[in-house]
Each structure stands twice: as structure tokens, then as C-alpha cells.
Amino acid sequence: MAATAATIESILTEHSRKSEDLIPILQDVQKEFGYISPESVHNISRYLRLSENHIFGVSSFYAQFRFTKPGRHSLKVCLGTACHVRGGATVLDTLESVLGVKCGTATPDGRFDLERVACLGCCALSPVVQIDKRIYSRVAVNKLSELLKFYE
């Protein structure tokens, strides 16, 4: 825990104490830890002199922030319009049933973290799925299980 507190501290000192720095701080904390923990909120609250309530209020407004520990690999299914028209929802349904989890949660073994995103901006290659940093284009539902095997 001590190491965590020190890391949060070092993130905080890179920012000013103005309330407009709240969102960039939250983004950096999430980049480091993968999610926003109650301890992080507590530390940010003291640094910016804002209530924890306020910080939860702002962070829960934005889709980017999460409050639970993510899985080892992030699996994002694009459900932008182009992907929707070309079968993105079916891709998500299939992944949900293959992994046995609902969208927005991690698998019990912590291997994958299934999320939906509004648009990855690769509409011409739809439907697309992003696993960690790599974007897979024109994914076919019957090839999904194969694809997941690459990630342990």
C-alpha cells in the first residue's frame, strides 16, 4: 500500500492544485493503476481540496473512468454505427457468451475485460475489436475464439 500511496503522490505533484486539473489527474491515475480506487480519490481530494463526493460525481460522469480492477487484457468491442450495421452487436453477444461475462465486467479468472466503445474511428474496416492496443478489423464471429487464444 505504501508503494501505491507514493505513486499517487508522484502523479499529484505533476499537476497544479487547481480544480481544472481534476480530470487530467484522474486520467493519469487510471493510466497507472487501471482504475480509480477509493484511496486514490481520498488522496486527490486532499490535494485539490475538493470533496470526495465531488470527485466521484465528476469521474462517474465520464465513460472513461472505472472503479473496479480491470482484467489482464482489455477487450473492446466497437459499437459505432458502421460497426453496428455490419454486425458489431452480434460480435459483442458472441463474446459475452464465449467468455461468460456481461459487457463492462472482467472474467472471473481476470484474463479479459469486456467493454463496449462508441467508436474507434476505423469505420471503413468494420466490425472492429480492440484487444489491448491492437485493433482487429473485419472480425468474423466464427473466428473470435481463435483470436482470443493469442491472449493468456
Added chain:
Amino acid sequence: MNNLTKRVEAAKEKWETLQQNKEPIIYIGAASCGRAAGAVQLLAQTNRWLKENETTAKVVQVGCIGPCYLEPLVDIQMPGQPRVSYNNVTPKTLPVILGSHVGESVPYDKMAIGHFGKDSYNGIPRFYDLPMLKPQVRIVLRNCGLIDPEEIDHYLAVDGYQGLANALNMSPEDVIGVVHHAGLRGRGGAGFPTFKKWTVCRNTPGKQKYLICNADEGDPGAFMNRSLIESDPHALLEGMLIAGYAIGASQGIIYIRAEYPLAIERLHQAIGQMREYGLLGEHILGSDFSFNVKLKEGAGAFVCGEETALIQSIEGLRGMPRSRPPFPAISGLHGCPTIINNVETLGTLPNILRNGADWYNRFGKEGNRGTKTFSLVGKVRRQGLIEVQLGTTLRQIIFDIGGGLQKPFKAIQTGGPSGGCLSEEFLDQPVDYESLAAAGSIMGSGGLIVMDEDTCIVDVAKYFLDFTQKESCGKCTPCRVGTRHILEILERITHGEGHADDLLALRTLGDTIKKGSLCGLGQTAPNPVLTTLRYFRNEYLEHIKDGRCRAVVCKDLIEYRVIKEKCTGCQACVRVCPTGAITGPRSEPHNVDATKCIKCRSCYVTCRFEAIAGDAIVIRSAEKKS
């Protein structure tokens, strides 16, 4: 001024040397879409190939030239020869192309799509004569895919920052005058005349003024801004300098989606280069104009594309819109006069200031001057990023540029979640702000999604309402509660449980939400429902009365069947079924257990492409539940 002139001369020389190359140049389109199609792997493979064959060549990563359906694109230019473009390059074909064109100096014409020279070349067509490119007019996108976005010298060599130099020689009022005369309207979607906003801000007293670039491109199905920033970041930054000078701002902020990591990286790099060249900071190019730019990453909220919500978000608050007036041009960020312009609006400015308003007036039509970029996607053959003159018809865009569809056309969706679905009768309508509004849609930021008969119109309306309902910030009750009601009704209809009076309820709710919401999100959220009700009423009625979805999309209204006579029992579908719903011994017709089937389409796709029979599995409308 001298400083820039010198830099430009040096840059031009560098560009000339690159063009009159002594060694081959290999350009790889490596914007996000190219990367998704495999450009990074091709890049590594090219470098390996060069090493193995002991050949030297300059490898340049360029941005996106537009025809995404051809990605990944690799261009090769041999000394003294035109640049030749190869499309849909794969790790298998790359060595063949490199071996022929770089190794033996013979263009591999079988795989070449076009060249960038002036005359004919080895029977390969000119790239800009391709049917997708020919009808386009490229002003904002003029450099995309041609220059290296990471090199400021490339931008300078193609007359970059000339527009800024011209602007700084004029008074700010004259710059506003030029933009007025050019007739530029906001490209973010609403089409408000840019000069009007600017004049208000210019005339509002205040020591500190802000210019915000709205790069929070949240519309699903739109990627014009991402492509422009990734492929030509300096065009946007030059535009920001010009706008900042005109309105009297000293601080620029780019509010950009965190989902665009490459664009963010390119902007950081470009801003660093500008500092080095004296194009940012105090006394830019020796003038009295001082300006700085910083980036703010968005955190994933669609409503933050609305200007007052965007300001709240930059201030570190929940991104909820507030009522206007006061308009941000009078009281915006931290209470100071603030102008918010879209990426494309700003990206157009350097061209107007470089070539003059009269030149810009040659494009488009009265009241709708210039060009607009669109992302043309969906069920159209040639998908990608395009730029056309305002006033071009939808038919020209879909059929001439996009190459039409494989199946019959059903609808085109313009303007993202705020826009509407237009039917065939609108194909000959010109694309301009007023015509689209009259049809019940909007120009929006420029997503064009083409749909064919396999798209269920009720499902599309449901999709958009699902999106806006989730993204509604919750401030105005009609939007918060109303979108939820509409969504519930649409869900019922797609489940085959619609009532006859649902359609009237949808209309009433839609009208109420439009009238009772503060910001653009709520005012336009019902558009997808209202337009589809107007132009595709029959499809709604079929869902409600007959329990039938003619596009076989709505899962509760369809079923999967194996046609016993056609099934050869090859077991291809058994292997892919994720729930074990398909059973049957080898060589005997298989069976689908309807209670286990999740209708994921895997078996259908597999049967089409991998099974022996090819068409033994069908999707069809289920019997109506009584």
C-alpha cells in the same frame, strides 16, 4: 518574417531533394485505419526486406489518403519515376511488389491501383482519376497521405504557414472580413457563419480570450477529424493561429478524444516543432501576436461536443451544458470570451487565407460555400474519407464516389445520432445545410452511413436512441426521461410486442424532447426516430402488426433453420456454435436446438464460406407469436 522565408526555402529544398530522389522512397499509409489493416506489420516487413536485399530506400510513414477500403496502401517511388500506389497489400504480396518495383525497377502493374504522375505510366491509371477520387475536391485534405505528418518541413514545402503569414500582414478585422467574404460556416454541424461568432468575440472587451478547437469527435461512424489530425496536424494548428489572431486570443486549447492516441501523439510532436520554428510563443514571426496551444484529453462523454458542456469539462466539472445566452463568445471558459471551432473549420482557414476568399467562392453554391469532408461507410463498396463541394447530391456521393452497394439501397444516415435516415427519394437532394435540415436530418459533423436491405430500420433507430439515452447528461427532464421512454418502446417493437398506438407515442415524445431540451443533444436526439417514422413507416407497422422483420435482424422475430435436403453433415457449423445448439452426426443433416440458439450468426457465416453445402443454414422470420 525573414526567419520563416528562410525556413521555407530550406524546407522546399529538402522536399525537392526528396522528390528528385536518388534512392527509392516507400510510403506506407499508417494512420489509425491503415494500422488496423496491418500497416505496422508491413512497415517492419519492409525494413527487413530492405536489409536482407541490401537495398537502401527511404521509408516514410504518411497519413490517410482516404480510400480506406484499399488499406493498407503502400506507395513506391523510384528515382525519376512517378509514385505508384499499391492497395490491400498483405504480408504475402509485399515481397512480390518490393522485389519487382524496388528490386528490378519494374512497377508491378497487376497490383498497382494508381500513380501520382502527370501523364500515363505503364498502363496504370492516375490515382486522382480513380472513380472514387475524381469527383472529389480536396482542400482540407489536400496533404493527407502525401506528406509525412511528423515533418514540419514537408508542410512548409507545400506552402504551409503561408496563410498565417498573409493573415499577420493584415489587421485582425480584415482577416475576419476575408472569412466573411469566403462564406465559411461552422463545419461542426450546425453551420453557423464563422465570422459572426468571431466578430462578437473580437468586440467583447477582455484581457484574456480563448480559442478552443473541438476535436471531441464523438459521433459513432465519423472519423474525418481523426484522419485530418493524424495526416496533417499542422493544417489544424495553422488554422488555430489564424483564428486566434483574428479574435484576439492568446491561448488555444485542443479538446481531443482520448480514444485517438495517435492523433494526440502527432499533435504533441507538431506543437514541439512549431515552438522550435518560432511559430508558437511570444511574437510569432516577429509580429505582436503571441499564442500558445495546449491539449486537453476528453474523458468519453458525447455531450461534451456541445460547446458549453465542453467548457465545463475543461474546467474540471461534469460536462453538462448550460443555458445560453450568455454565449461563450461573450462569457466562456473561466468567464472569458471564448470561441469554439471545429477541427475542419480551422483546417479550412489556412487555405482561405493563402488563396483568398474569391478562390474559395469558386467551390460550393450560394450560401453554402466550399467543401465538406465526410466519412462514407456502411454498406457501400468504396468506403473511406472523402471531400466534396457542398451541393453535391447524395446519389453522386453514394454511387459515383462510393461505387454503389452490393444489395439494393435502403437508406442513408447523415449527421450521426443527431441526424436522420433518408430514403431513396432524397438521393437527388443536394447535400447542404438547408436541404438536409428540411428533410428532418442535419449535416452534422459528416458521418454518412449507407444501409441496404439487410439493415433493419427500427433496429437502427433503436441503436441511436440507445446511444443518446446513455449519453444524455440528465439535466433536462424531457431528454433524460423521454429518450428512455422512446428506447423502451422501440425495444418492445423489436421484440415483437409493439402496440398500434406506439407510433403516435413515439411522435409525441420526439416532439416534446426536441422542444424541451437545452442543448443540441436533446434537440436532435429524436431525429433518427422521427425521420424513420416518416420515411419507413411500413417497416414499423410490419414489426408491430405482423411480427416480421424483413431484414431478419431483430433477434426475437427470426429463427435459424437447417434445410435438411441441402445439409451434407460436414459439421463445420457444429464446431463454431458457441452454445452447442447444433448437433448431428457427421454426414447426416444437422439440427438446431432453438432453446439453446443465441442467434449469433456464426453457423450462418461458416456455412456460407466454409461448409460443403454453402447455403444449408437460413435465417427467416419466425412464426408470429399469438
